[in-house]
Amino acid sequence: MKRKNWFFEKELPGTIQKYKIGWRVKKRIFSGKSKYQKIEILDTFDLGRIFVLDGIIQLSEKYEFIYHEMISHLPLFYHPNPKRILIIGGGDGGVLREVLKHPVEEVFLVELDSRIVELSKKYLPFLNLKNSLKQKKVKLFFEEGATFVKRFKNFFDVIIVDSTDPAGPSLPLFQKRFYQNSFLALKKEGVFITQSGNFLDQISEIKTAIKNLKNFFPYVKVHRAFTPDYQGSDFSFTGGSKKINLEKFDIKKLKKRFNKLMTKYYSPEIHWSSGILPKFYQEKLK
């Protein structure tokens, strides 16, 4: 095994390396450092192009749609009529692409690292960022998300937190204060969602998300999706809602509204079933 032909991921922040995943590399496209993180883009044989921050895969050409569809359509379909959306992180454009499939009126995208937007436009065309940014309804900001959200009260219908793992530049997005400010920035029917790591190695991250959300939101719910791009693969999205009961979910209504929205992983049935956790996860989360 020649190392140069393989990309081995680093262990996730807060975990000990007990297993290794490596992808056979076709071509190394880009490697550099921004002010905030190490950025790599590689072509692999299995996943197509991959986007790597600080040694951890953030998305692959082959499977990125799973994460991006789930983190976007879960909150946008929980909300009855989402018009104004805030995306925190997500400078690659994947979440934005999905959000724009809905009849929204205004999307704020707040990315800390402007290099991510530049590189995604250039090297990750499947995320469609170039075209998304042409739309007038999209507003791009290069700022720290936890600070940005403080400026708004009763303003957004949905907030989506598409962050990296809880380390370095993402840390403020995992603190209680951020959840409080997100609560305040949402309108009265507002829905919040954050990625919260995988169920196998990052259970404490999910527990923290639940705890932080429960401080402010009356309805909190964890969802799962199979994301082969990520270590652990069974990935969590934790949602909070101010008024809409996330447990009382009318799948028939959703089916009507869903209609012809183009997705590859998400569907009303998957939405429903993503909220069902196996017992041993339920036990872990107690």
Add this chain to the structure above:
Amino acid sequence: MKRKNWFFEKELPGTIQKYKIGWRVKKRIFSGKSKYQKIEILDTFDLGRIFVLDGIIQLSEKYEFIYHEMISHLPLFYHPNPKRILIIGGGDGGVLREVLKHPVEEVFLVELDSRIVELSKKYLPFLNLKNSLKQKKVKLFFEEGATFVKRFKNFFDVIIVDSTDPAGPSLPLFQKRFYQNSFLALKKEGVFITQSGNFLDQISEIKTAIKNLKNFFPYVKVHRAFTPDYQGSDFSFTGGSKKINLEKFDIKKLKKRFNKLMTKYYSPEIHWSSGILPKFYQEKLK
């Protein structure tokens, strides 16, 4: 990375090695060759003890319950009153342990390789084979499963195929004739299930299982479960039924019957949701 401290899996039969998964090894417990295959047992840091055949992990101490619960309880709960069960393969005892949680009357376990039974009794106590084999209702045979099943007509309520991947000794279990003989060996309400590989790398295996089953069984259904022990992780179980409509699934009835059966992954809700496939799998299976 010192190779001796890691166990890297071989690629699955019929796939090209585009990615690698390695587990940090605490101790190598056993390594040897039976008449049919190479057998290894290792202690790992992440998965606990693992059981490896021809370079592929068959089960781990940490997560074996997921596969074993799903492949057992799906057919046993589809069937209204399963009394006589045939397990093909499964010499490690994992499926048997789950089947014995039901009020069954007779279980036939047909394993090709007697070394697996010996080694599991000795090194994999969590599979409980020693105690299972003490029960009078359990009958153990060391034979080729596809040949064994031919001897029975209208005899079993449920057949469970817990095989290795389609290569070498398992090949007869992936042929059309075996499905026909299984159909004939089942009673009129009989239910059949087989492992059929993962959705990412082994889609042709699932398609073959569906095709073979549809030749004989009026009801065929694919289920998924997240199995971290296996490459690809999103794993399939393909079921066939002679009379019971697998789509008309009464979850309320199941909940009553399920009652206090001890499981960690399987539940009536998981049963139901395991039959929901994301769109891109549905497309692949067309």
